Amino acid sequence: MPMESVGAGLDVEAHLKKILDSLTEMQRQIDRMFRELWREAPKEVSLGFYEPPVDIEDRGDEYVVYMDIPGFSKEELKIKATEDFLEVSAERSEEKRRELTSRNYVVRERVYEGFRRRIMLPSKVRPEMARAVLRNGV
Secondary structure, three states: OOOOOHHHHHHHHHHHHHHHHHHHHHHHHHHHHHHHHHHHOOOOOOOOEEOOOEEEEEOOOOEEEEEOOOOOOHHHEEEEEOOOEEEEEEEEEEEEEEEEOOOOEEEEEEEEEEEEEEEEOOOOOOHHHOOOOOOOOO
C-alpha cells in the first residue's frame, strides 16, 4: 500500500527523527569514551623523532646549511652529501631505570631520539668539497 497520506508522511519523519536521535546518542557515547581514554592515557607521549629546522645561505661559490640539532654529539651525527642533496641524521637510545621502594616497583623507560633531514640543494655541488662543523648544537 503506497504511503501518500499526510499521516504516513508524519510516520516517516518520526522514524527519521528516531534514527537521528540514535546517531546523536551514539556520538555522545563515543565522545565520552574518547574523553575517558585520553584522561587515563599517559600525560606525555613523545616519539622523540623530529625534523630539525634548516637555513641555507648562498655565498656565491658555496652553500652553507645551518641546522639546529641540540643535544647530539659529533659522534652521533651521520652526514651524507651528493651532487643534489645533503642528508643529516642521528639516533640514540638509552634506558633509564629507577627503583620505587615504596611499592617494590622497578620502572624501566627507554628513550629514543633521532632525526633525519634530507635537503635538496638549489643546484649541483661537488660532494667531496663538503665539510661540517658542529657548534653549540648548530
